Each structure stands twice: as structure tokens, then as C-alpha cells.
Amino acid sequence: MDRDWPKYNEELVKRGTFFLDLSVVENWKAELKEMNAKKRGGQYKFPNSYMDFLCMFKPWMDYRTIEGLARQLTALGLVPAYPDYTTIWYRLHDKIPEISIDEVSEVEIASDGTGIKTSNAGEYRFDKYGKKGRKMKKYIVVVVTVDVKRKKILGVDAHIEGEGLSESEIAEEHMRKIKSKGIRITKFYGDGRYDTNSMFRCLDELGIKECAIKIRKNASTSGCRGSKRRRKEVREFKSKDYTTWSKSKGYGMRWPATEGTFSAVKRKFGENTRSRKPESLRAEAIQKFWVYSVLRSHGLKK
Secondary structure, X not given: OOOOHHHHHHHHHHHHHHHHOOHXXXXXXXXXXXXXXXXXXXXXXXXXXXXXXXXXXXXXXXXXXXXXXXXXHHHOOOOOOOOOHHHHHHHHOOOOOOOOOOOOOEEEEEEEEEEEOOOOOOHHHHHHHOOXXXXXXXXXXXXXXXXXXXXXXXXXXXEEOOOOOOHHHHHHHHHHHHHHOOOEEEEEEEOHHHOOHHHHHHHHHOOOOEEEEOOOXXXXXXXXXOOHHHHHHHHHHHOOOHHHHHHHHOHHHHHHHHHHHHHHHHHHHOOOOOOOOHHHHHHHHHHHHHHHHHHHHHHHOO
């Protein structure tokens, strides 16, 4: 399908208006009252909605620069007060934002993972100036679940390479969360990492009738005690050549959704991180995808 370029151009331009949309201050006092209603000890001075707004600048700015921005907004009379560096760090450094899921009746989804570096050093700098015999730092693995047709992020999670759940297990969590919102999943797309008995059992459990999961080359149905659904998919995959199977399943539909999202996020925010602690690294990675999702949704508003 050809893209409507004038419409798409307007969506990109509209994303920029988000950064001067200060509607978050309209319910400042009411939100603070609700946040502090049952809080013991020190009281919140800045509502979550305003801290979310400042978090949108985090992929481009450090904490002190964000404080300077907040000061100027207050000096211009646009915001009642500004947080200092300590408050900004405390509220944002390990913040895991919630990805909003639009109310739609049904979706086709795809899941995939990508890697984000845990340092600013490239391979050349590491080889040239790094300590001899020292290995490069592990990556952060980010797994997203995306609406194939609307390219909307529906779920995102991250963990340090070698730790945390597998991509397939994370996708199962995302699907259950989507289902809990009353949204029917009509089809699931995934590469060979999602070819597990657990995944196919999850598809049956959630009533997902169609799937396009690439079966592993060494998959066998002989002596298999796992999912009946998977045995059926393995037989179908092995009965056709890859090109025929891919076309019949529409397997290529997953690429614009998942790889397109990865490409867009890394182009805008880079594929490096600045944090040091594991929980902060995970939060920083998720925040990149959350910021992209918020900006994209803002651009699509009428």
C-alpha cells in the first residue's frame, strides 16, 4: 500500500507540538492532592503527569539540563514550580512508564527483540583503548509487541543480556495483558525464538486461531510430547519450501511493525545508554520506546 506522504509529513510535524503542550498543569493541584492523600512522610510536590512530561526529554538531555528547562518554564509563568536535580533523578532514573493501549476490538500482533548497548563506546574505541583481554559489556535486550496494522507499540520490556525471561515468555505476558483489556488477538507473528511449546499452548489458551511463527530447522514431530498445535505447525512448515510457507502465512508483515519500530527508535534516540545500574539501564531502554510511542500517538491525533 502506498503511503500518503502529505498526511505522514503532517503527522511528523505535529509530533513537535507535544513539547509545548503544557496541559499537564491544568490538574496540578488536584493530582497532587490525590497522590498525597494516603502518603505518609514527605509529600509529593510535583504531579506524575508533569514528571512524565519531563521524562520525554530524557533521551536527549541529562538531569541537570532537564532542571534548566524546568526552571525556564517556571520563570515564564507556564508551570507553577520546578524540581531540582535530586528530585528529577529520584523520580525518573528508574521510572518504568506505562505503555497505553488504545481501546480497539481486535488486533494482529508481532513480537521481536533487539539489542541496545550499555555504554557509549563503539567497537573500534573498545578494541583500540579498552583493557586487553576484557570483553565488551553485555547488551540490553528489548522486546516489543506491536500492532501489525497500526504500528502501535502495545508492550515493551527489557533486561540485561543473559538475564530475565526469554523473548517468547515476555511475548506471552504481553498477550495476556492485551487480552485482559478486552482486546481480541486474531493473529500472532514471531521468528524462530517464539517456536516453543509454551508459546503455542498460550495461543490456544487465549483463543488466537492464526499464527505465523517461523519453525526451527531442527524441529521434529517424532516423539514430541508438547503442544498439538505446534506439531501441526511443524508439519505444515516442513511440507512447503520457505518462500511458499512465508507467503501463505503473510510472515513478512511482521517486519514493518517490529523492525520498523526498532529502526525509528534507534535513529531518533541512538542505541547507546548512559546509566550504570542494571535497574536504571532497563528503565532507560524502556523509556526510549515509551517516548517514541507517546510522540507517535500525539502525531496521529486529529
